[in-house]
Amino acid sequence: MLRSMDQQQINDTAEQELKKLEFRVSELIQTCERLKEENRVLREHQQQLNEERLNLLRKNEIARTKVEAIVTRLKAMEQQNA
DSSP, X not given: OHHHHHHHHHHHHHHHHHHHHHHHHHHHHHHHXXXXXXXXXXXXXXXXXXXXXXXXXXXXXXXXXXXXXXXXXXXXXXXXXX
């Protein structure tokens, strides 16, 4: 009888530990899924920022070219008036 009670207690403890492990595995799976989604969103945002950066670099180059053209014209006008 004593052995049967000891065995039952061991079984109950093992079952409790198994339930704790199952819960922890479930939490880890949820965390993994959450992190996957966060990673996807961050990659998407990074792509948008890269595209925006390229667009700004293009605009900056256009503005630089226009300013250089204006400076060249001003220098030419200055030489004509000198």
